[in-house]
Amino acid sequence: MIRVLVVDDHLVVRRGLRQLLADAGDIDVVGDAADAATAVQQARARLASGGGGLDVVLLDIALPGRDGLDVLRQLKAEHPRLAVLMLSTYPDRQFAVRCLRAGAAGYLNKTADPDELTAALRKAAAGGVYLTASAAEALAVSLHELRDRPGHEVLSQREHQVFRLLAQGQSVGQIAQALSLSSNTVSTYRARILEKTGTRNDVELALYAVRQRIVTV
Incomplete structure (x- = not known):
């Protein structure tokens, strides 16, 4: 069995x-x-x-x-x-x-x-x-398209997790509580995510997530 x-x-x-x-x-x-x-x-x-x-x-x-x-x-x-x-x-x-x-x-x-x-x-x-x-x-x-990948594909596992929650409209404080992290740590992840995805704020990040079909509306 x-x-x-x-x-x-x-x-x-x-x-x-x-x-x-x-x-x-x-x-x-x-x-x-x-x-x-x-x-x-x-x-x-x-x-x-x-x-x-x-x-x-x-x-x-x-x-x-x-x-x-x-x-x-x-x-x-x-x-x-x-x-x-x-x-x-x-x-x-x-x-x-x-x-x-x-x-x-x-x-x-x-x-x-x-x-x-x-x-x-x-x-x-x-x-x-x-x-x-x-x-x-x-x-x-x-394996064959390592170059020119969308920004979200180069996020670490934890960054990708925070990215999804940000794109769903959760605040830094809410994410910190959900993931048992400090707000400073989540803010650091957020800064990295914005840089890697080429977005400037949470609104642009949410729009990016919708375009890339990471989240739905």
Whole structure:
């Protein structure tokens, strides 16, 4: 049996995934979590001696507080051999390459059909990397078009996280509280983001994000 931990902040999604994967026959959802802290705690417990084991973490990117990319990096740092399959509503071109570079075993959109999801979990559990056609294309583009990239594509993971929140209209103080950072640190990230994207203020940054389809209106 492939032992899976499902991480998503929506209860209906976690329950739906449990039911869907139960029908696969060879996949056992051994736990679920609604946030980053619980996900890391459960993974540690399952992988500890006598913890029952864990093969794949099915991880949503959009989590409260810390996003899935942060959790992915922590899980891979603590458990390098643990397969982490990312699940998201965001387009492949926006996050797939970031996830794969951070060590993900694949990137699936939540619109994927059940057969694709189970195939991805099986490949991840076997030590492989599952790539959809669009994710593979995004990866190829990232490898061959290193020059002249849009400014948001050269942001660090944390800068990209702050960028999205700024573009959604959140203030420096709100972002600092959400990410457990100081306001000075967030202001430093904001200055770097403005420089890299070639924008002068939060309004221009929000318009840039809409043009680049990072956020929708």
